[in-house]
Amino acid sequence: MLTSESSVLKILLVDDSASHRMVLAAELDAMGHDTVEADCAEDALRLYKLERPDIVLMDVEMPGHNGHWAAHQIRLSDPEAWTPIIFLSGLARDDDLAAGIDAGGDDYLFKPVSPVVLQAKLRAMQRLRALSQQLLTLTDQLRASNADLQELSLRDPLTGLTNRRGLDIRLDEELRAARREKLPLTVLLLDVDNFKLYNDTAGHLQGDDCLRRIGQLLAGTCRRPRDLAARFGGEEFVILLPGTSHSGAMLFAKALRRTVHQLALPHPAHGGERCVTISGGISTAVPDGNSTIESLLSRADAALYTAKSLGRDRFFC
Ligand code: GH3
Ligand code: MG
Ligand code: MG
Ligand code: MG
Ligand code: MG
Numbered sequence: 255m256l257t258s259e260s261s262v263l264k265i266l267l268v269d270d271s272a273s274h275r276m277v278l279a280a281e282l283d284a285m286g287h288d289t290v291e292a293d294c295a296e297d298a299l300r301l302y303k304l305e306r307p308d309i310v311l312m313d314v315e316m317p318g319h320n321g322h323w324a325a326h327q328i329r330l331s332d333p334e335a336w337t338p339i340i341f342l343s344g345l346a347r348d349d350d351l352a353a354g355i356d357a358g359g360d361d362y363l364f365k366p367v368s369p370v371v372l373q374a375k376l377r378a379m380q381r382l383r384a385l386s387q388q389l390l391t392l393t394d395q396l397r398a399s400n401a402d403l404q405e406l407s408l409r410d411p412l413t414g415l416t417n418r419r420g421l422d423i424r425l426d427e428e429l430r431a432a433r434r435e436k437l438p439l440t441v442l443l444l445d446v447d448n449f450k451l452y453n454d455t456a457g458h459l460q461g462d463d464c465l466r467r468i469g470q471l472l473a474g475t476c477r478r479p480r481d482l483a484a485r486f487g488g489e490e491f492v493i494l495l496p497g498t499s500h501s502g503a504m505l506f507a508k509a510l511r512r513t514v515h516q517l518a519l520p521h522p523a524h525g526g527e528r529c530v531t532i533s534g535g536i537s538t539a540v541p542d543g544n545s546t547i548e549s550l551l552s553r554a555d556a557a558l559y560t561a562k563s564l565g566r567d568r569f570f571c
Contacts, residue, residue: 263287263376266307268298268324269342270316274365278311278342281369285376295319299327307337309379314343314354322357329358336386338379342367410485412462413469421484421492425547428480428496433541439496440503440538442510443554444472446489447531447566448523456522464519464530465489471517475510492554500538500571507534507569533561536571 265282267289269275279289290305292298294316302310310328314321325339338361341354346364354362360382361375408420416424425441432439446452446468453461465485472483472491482494495506511532520526535558537550561570 261380263308263380264290264305265376266290266292266298266301266305266310268292268295268311268316268321269313270294271313274313278372281372285369285373287376295321295324295327298324299331302328302337303331308383309376310337310339312339312341312359314341314345314350322353325354325358335390336383338383340375340379410469413466413485415469415473415491416482416484418484418487421482421486421494422547424482424484424494425550428494429541429545429547429550432496432539433543433545436540437497438499438538438540439550440494440498440500440506440536441550441554442493442495442503442507442534442536442569443486443551443558444491444493444532444534445558445562447533447562448521449489451523452521452530454523460522467517467519468514468530468532471513472510475506475513492551498538503536503538503571504569507536510534511567511569531567533558533566534569535559535561536569538571 265287267275267278267282268291269278270293272293275291275293279291282289290301290307292301295318298310298312298321301307310325312321312325321341321343325341328337328339339359341359341362342365343350343354343362344365351362360379363371363375408416408423410417428439431437446465449461449464452464456464468491469483469485472493475481476483476493478495478497480496484492484494486492493506493510495503498506514532515529517530519530521528521530535554535556537553537557539545539550539553541550557570561568564570
């Protein structure tokens, strides 16, 4: 997009000479631009921050700090954005020009500058500035979509719960925190009972719907900020309860079982007479140096296996 070439620019004009400023400001005004004037390097920096100009025209030699200093400070104050700085100076040796560019200038013109040259240079800088702004916008969009992708990669699309990857990350964090704070960590591994039969009778789509509703229910049981409900895989879920002891976990499981009963999702295999139930294995530990995510999960898995063997619709620890 190079169409903004002829738009009105806000130009910060820096020169300690009032007569130079007057001449240049009149020329810029004739070109249709708005000018903000500074008569020293310190004021240039202040006005730059206040006015956010599109382009800076900078004298080099000034009492106090010089134009090089002001250009350097402007670059430091605004590392993300790029505002063109053109030096206009009576110091007209090649080395002066090179020093100006090294100080952060984007161009360097020798005084006196003809209005035609100045106008052409402003157009060139405007073109570059438009490109740099496009780049900034693209970078912002890229950052945002990266964040979206990151979020998506940790979420289970069917239930909207945290997926296995997200669970692994949180489990790792919570295990470290529990070790550090010497607090218990409870893991519940939950499995929908006779779910293959559910699918076989009602079909996979209705099975998906059942998993979605169980997922919602589990998410609703997590009341504390650090509690987490996740889809472990298939019809298996995990609930993570940081800071919850064995007795707290038992109370939680009892309430959860009651909530599933209250949801009363008919199980199609029994002609709708019986409802969907879940079984769970509970593992609670105050983790020490030997505790691992695997050890916590495998204890919960063994307990789940026992819950299933004892007849399902129950929790075991
Ligand atoms: P048990 O009470 O012992 O857990 O029996 P079960 O039938 O629930 O266990 P099994 O492991 O034999 O079957 C689990 C079923 O879950 C089989 C699989 O097709 C189904 N399943 C896994 N993921 C999904 C899914 O995303 N959607 C649907 N609809 N079904 C799924
Ligand atoms: Mg000067
Ligand atoms: Mg299973
Ligand atoms: Mg199974
Ligand atoms: Mg099952």
